[in-house]
Amino acid sequence: MSAPSIEKGIEFIKTEIDAPVASFFSACVHCGMCADACLFYTETGDPKYTPINKVEPMRRIWEREYTLVGKLKALLGLSEPVDAKTFEEWETLVYDGCTLCGRCSLVCPVGNDISGMIRKLREGFAAAGHAPEGLIGASTRAVEIGSPMGLKLPALEAQIKHLKNDTGLDAPMDVKGADYMVLLSSMEIMNFPEYLEAIARIMKQAGKTWTLASKAFEATNSGIQIGVSDIARTLVRRVVDAAEELGVKTVISPECGHAFTAIRWDGANLIGRPYKFDVKHILEVLDEFVEQGLIKTEGKEDAKLTYHDPCQIARKGGVVDQPRNLLQQIASNFVEMEDGGAMNWCCGGGGGVSANERADEVKLTAFNKKKSQLQALGVETLVTACANCRLTLEEGLEENEMDIPIVGLTEMLAEYLVDDDKEKQAS
Amino acid sequence: MDANELLAWARGPGFDIALTIFVAGMLLRLFEVMALGKKPDLSAARGSGAQGGMRTLVARTLPRKSVFDKEPLRIINGYVLHIGFFIVLFLYEPHIALFDRALGISWPGLPSGLIDAIGAITILSLIAALVFRLNNTVMRFLTTKGDWLAWAVTLLPVLTGYMAYNHLLLPYTLMLALHLLSVELLMVVAPFTKLTHMFSFATARWYQGYQAGRRGVES
Structure with missing residues (x-):
């Protein structure tokens, strides 16, 4: 530039x-x-x-x-x-x-x-x-290092090793012709490793082949947030090149709002041509798996819980029914937030605001909307599907001394999966 | 120039000039918008853009419940203002006669007494719109000089029409001439103020709806 x-x-x-x-x-x-x-x-x-x-x-x-x-x-x-x-x-x-x-x-x-x-x-x-400085830094790191939080491949490899040691599950890397190529957000690598484990368990039960790509494991795209198409294009192209090199059928966008906007809607326009693969949000894929009977759950969460729609996934991404279908499967006391779905209120940290330290104060003021929504519902658990929403919400809740645990929907679903090994032993 | 001459000018050359500026002005504005073009969307579509465009074009006519509940009076007043204006413009027999003469098409009108009442309601509604604007922090913040102008040139034809019909304040011929002149003022000003929303509301809704339709998202 x-x-x-x-x-x-x-x-x-x-x-x-x-x-x-x-x-x-x-x-x-x-x-x-x-x-x-x-x-x-x-x-x-x-x-x-x-x-x-x-x-x-x-x-x-x-x-x-x-x-x-x-x-x-x-x-x-x-x-x-x-x-x-x-x-x-x-x-x-x-x-x-x-x-x-x-x-x-x-x-x-x-x-x-x-x-x-x-x-x-x-x-x-x-x-x-x-x-803002924060976004410039994130974008520079994304281009030069490969992730906005400065994560490199060894960090992911370490997580995969942990996963193998702890659970015996594998997270395959660079598998050609896999059904799905799974993307992650840096936050899922650093803060929420549960996501990768959940994916490994779900894919195993669904009997689908999947892979991570060593050249493009990161889905977040700070070029979209800061508004620099050159950066956004570079980051999207990494994913497109990796997916087309591996010849995967579908690329799965992670529990991250703007990553979905970047790869699902903006990407093809940035690189100037349609993709040779499909892009789906993880919740779309999970909903399909449940509908096709590929994955089965048992038991339900009894705690009163609600779902926070990430803006880029629901309002701008059209993934509104899927999380509700999934929650019906695994929660007995799911309640809707006022204006839930396409008109849900933002957490206050999207669009690069959470990466912009200068905006911390106004972000917390904006959080008051979510605070009053949650207080009105009196829920014990908050479910969402965006790592950035999740961190913003956690910060807001902590600041307001509200003790509501937040879980990602994918990891929650994985917890209620029927245990294949147990079933086999029983039969 | 006496009232009769003024009326004759307003009916003849005045109207022709105003109509020319209105049509040319609106075409220019439309051209200015369309000439900018739009890049094709290369992302894989989930649904039909055209269907989405049509849906939003119609659906945005009604507000979402949460929006309506916030300011029901202001929103209802918006409908009264628009519908009232269209009724007096298109369903008053002498106006229909004008359209008939100019375009060769006509349609049934409403009794003039009813039009008179609707005209009065429209005037009150326009005044209410101004009061709402002055009392709303956000609207006051957004209001420009052009907004005052647009409001005034919309009010004047309705007001002078009402006064001419009811023989108020000035002799009929003079008031009728002023009525025509105020319509001409509206026509001349419209293409250069926010009154352009009379056509661009459709393109704006279409564009947002088209994208929403392709993406399979609500709009």
């Missing part, structure tokens, strides 16, 4: 403006309904967090560059320009005050995809050198 500059930032924003964006700006009637859909507004009460205001720099550039009226206004000095000051002022709104959760886009009466525009606007902010 060449050195960032304001001119470059503006140029990038110009290239991001397409017919949908122009439609959105010319349709906005300033009704402000997006504000009530945004947890940064509802929890702070500050109107600057109104979603459509977050894309104001993009609107100014659109008007000036792509409309006759805007050009005339600019000539007469009647419009506000976008300059270094604008980038400074809006940086925290564009990154710290938005998790790209997409709730605003679903309530806009004229149908504006506001969060989609914020994602595009970030391309310009990153190019102008106005991206």
Whole structure:
């Protein structure tokens, strides 16, 4: 990447403006309904967090560059320009005050995809050198080391060794022609090793071949969060190359929200061609396994529990019914959170906010939404399917002295799998 | 220029100028949007984009329950304003006669007494919209000069029409001339304010709905 500059930032924003964006700006009637859909507004009460205001720099550039009226206004000095000051002022709104959760886009009466525009606007902010340090660091590590948290292959190999020693289960590496190539997020390698064990047990019972890829075991994509398509493309290409080299049928996106957005929706557009394999979220795969009778569970969790929909998986990913089907299998007292499903409230740490230390305070304020939702339900356990949501929620709960354990749905399902070995011994 | 001459100008050259600016302006705005194009989406589709586009185009006409419950009065007022405006514009017999003369098509109208009442309701609704805007922190924060202009040029035709029909304030001929002029002002201003949402609401909903349809997500 060449050195960032304001001119470059503006140029990038110009290239991001397409017919949908122009439609959105010319349709906005300033009704402000997006504000009530945004947890940064509802929890702070500050109107600057109104979603459509977050894309104001993009609107100014659109008007000036792509409309006759805007050009005339600019000539007469009647419009506000976008300059270094604008980038400074809006940086925290564009990154710290938005998790790209997409709730605003679903309530806009004229149908504006506001969060989609914020994602595009970030391309310009990153190019102008106005991206948060935390995200720059994560992106640099992802490109140079191979993971945003700086993890290398030996860390994963060590985990696989542990898995073998502790459970006798194998996590195969670089198996050609496997049914599934499994991706992980760094957090699953570092913080939640239960996930890999769960996958190994589930795949074994389902009788499916699967593999990890030494060249692409990491699914997280900080290029998507910071808004640098070059980085996002590099990271997606690693996965595509590995999957196509191994000739796998399906790539499984892990319990990570934006990883799914990156590999399922943005990836093909970033590399400029469709894939030669399918991409599914792990919950889609598990739901299929249960439906086809490939995996069987016994017993149910009795604790009152609820499910937190990760935004990128439910609202933006369309994986809404699958977690509910799975929970029906293994939980006897599952309750829905208010607005559960496509309209669920974000944890407050998505879209790169959790990697951005500067945003810690506003992130915890935004968490108050989830806090009140959970308090209203009075649940004993919280289930989710995104490692980033999970860490954000754990932090928020701890800060608020709420003692609710959080589990990943995949590992929970694995706990209730019928024990094959026991069954064999019995028969 | 007396009232009769003013009316004649408003009915003739004035209207032609306004109509030309309105049509050319809206076409220009539409062109400005469409000329930017859109890259094809290469991700594997889960569902139909076109179906999603159509669905969102229709579905966004009604708010989600959680949205409605927050500000039911403001949202209801939004419907009253739009529906009232369309009724007085398209279902008042003398207006239909104008469309008939210009386009050669006509349709049945509503009794003028009813139109009169709906006109009054529309005026009150537009005033209420302004009150809502002034009393809402977020809306006040977002409001631009263009929003005031758009509000004023929408109110004026309804107001002058109502006053002409009821012979209020000014002699009928003069008020009718002012009514026509206010309509022409609306037509001239519309393409250059947020009133462009009269067409771009459809493209905006379509684009978001199309993507949602392809991805198999709610919209």
